[in-house]
Amino acid sequence: xxxxxxxxxxxxxxxxxxxxxxxxxxxxxxxxxxxxxxxxxxxxxxxxxxxxxxxxxxxxxxxxxxxxxxxxxxxxxxxxxxxxxxxxxxxxxxxxxxxxxxxxxxxxxxxxxxxxxxxx
Numbered sequence: 228x229x230x231x232x233x234x235x236x237x238x239x240x241x242x243x244x245x246x247x248x249x250x251x252x253x254x255x256x257x258x259x260x261x262x263x264x265x266x267x268x269x270x271x272x273x274x275x276x277x278x279x280x281x282x283x284x285x286x287x288x289x290x291x292x293x294x295x296x297x298x299x300x301x302x303x304x305x306x307x308x309x310x311x312x313x314x315x316x317x318x319x320x321x322x323x324x325x326x327x328x329x330x331x332x333x334x335x336x337x338x339x340x341x342x343x344x345x346x347x
Contacts, residue, residue, distance in 0.1 A: 228252040229275035229345050234264035234291060235307070236283040240330075244278065247334045248341060261286030268295055274302060276344055281308040281327075296323040305344045307332075 231253050235241035238259070245255040256274070258264035262285040268274060277295055281288035292304050304323060309330035325344045328337060 228254065229341075230254045230256070230273055231276045231278055231341065232256050232258065232264055232267055232274045234258040234261060234277065234279040234283070234288065236260055236280060240280075243334075244337055247338055251338055251342070253341070260284050261288060261291035264291055265294055268299065268302075272299065274299075276303045276305060276341065278305045278307065278341065281306050292324055303344050303347065305340060307337075 228251065231248055233241055233244055233248075233255055235244065236259055241257050241259070245257055248255050256267060256271075258267055260283045261279065264277070264279060265286065268277070277292070279288040279291055288306050292306060295302055296304060303325055305325055306327045307330055308327060325347050326340060328340045
């Protein structure tokens, strides 16, 4: 199974997603913002997937995706957002980000998106 970094500033959603992915046998590591997520990526280069919210304090998911893809070009990146304008910002990341998952989502939605991203 995969090692997944979940970067989401909303604690309850981050834990919800982590538990869902753990049910599928994945190992998850959690970060509360993009800066913390980037530090974790640099500390442990064994992640298979970055799953990040776009809108976060300190460093948003777009900047995190840009820095992560520059430093770790083989890292798969999946973004999440509940804001249409944030989804449009992610359009400039084609080739770096596999998909943008719209919030709110269900457990099956996020599990399927992660499964598809991991085989991409």
